[in-house]
Amino acid sequence: MATPTLEKTDEAPSAADHLVTVTFRIRRFNPEEGPEAVWQDFELRIDPKERVLDALHQIKWELDGTLTFRRSCAHGICGSDAMRINGRNRLACKTLIKDIADLSDGQATKPITVEPIKGMTVLKDLIVDMEPFFQAYRDVMPFLITEGNEPTRERLQSAADRERFDDTTKCILCAACTSSCPVFWNDGQYFGPAAIVNAHRFIFDSRDEGGEQRLEILNDRDGVWRCRTTFNCTDACPRGIEVTKAIQEVKKALITRRF
Ligand code: SF4
């Protein structure tokens, strides 16, 4: 198959000087066309300061409208565009081409590969079925649980108590951590790092009274003890959350019952 190519010919030569030639090698899958995924190359002339998401937009809008991927905010907030870029989980909207392309003489020496995150059923191209991921999230009850002592004013909390779960409040549910976990690849029944991070966020909240319930849920055979501390999750998290540390804190809370 010929590689679709997009040249920005309508720009003045000086305006296009900064553009580079990059091949994007994208894992395509269409269940209506066959059971196998195939790689397809697209060659772009693009500003290296643009993001991988901009390249995907350019391909979809100008070369192949059938290319399918999720995105919403385009600014690292909604968590919908986690994908495997050059073999590593990243958000397409937070990944600059210049940071991952090996550029020489105005072109990338190697294609940039883009494929769906691993361990989840691929529905089409870069879109995976996120429902099992969100079911695990729902299972840990990611909301404040209190025993009927409704406050008449806000529930007060010291700065030190707030600090205990500050890191895990940053989660955007992108699934980059869970889909980089070898335990999850081998057995999708494992709750996975993201669900544990979101349990941590409430277990260590001094205003919450559902910690014991959540710990029992994570004491399950598919729970927190499946973690093998590979740190893949921490490396993958685009929010810089210390995911492995949070999992370790939940394990410790299960042993000591102090949280
Ligand atoms: S912990 Fe990080 S990688 Fe995992 S879902 Fe949350 S934001 Fe994404």
Ligand code: FES
């Ligand atoms: S599109 Fe929302 S995080 Fe990337």
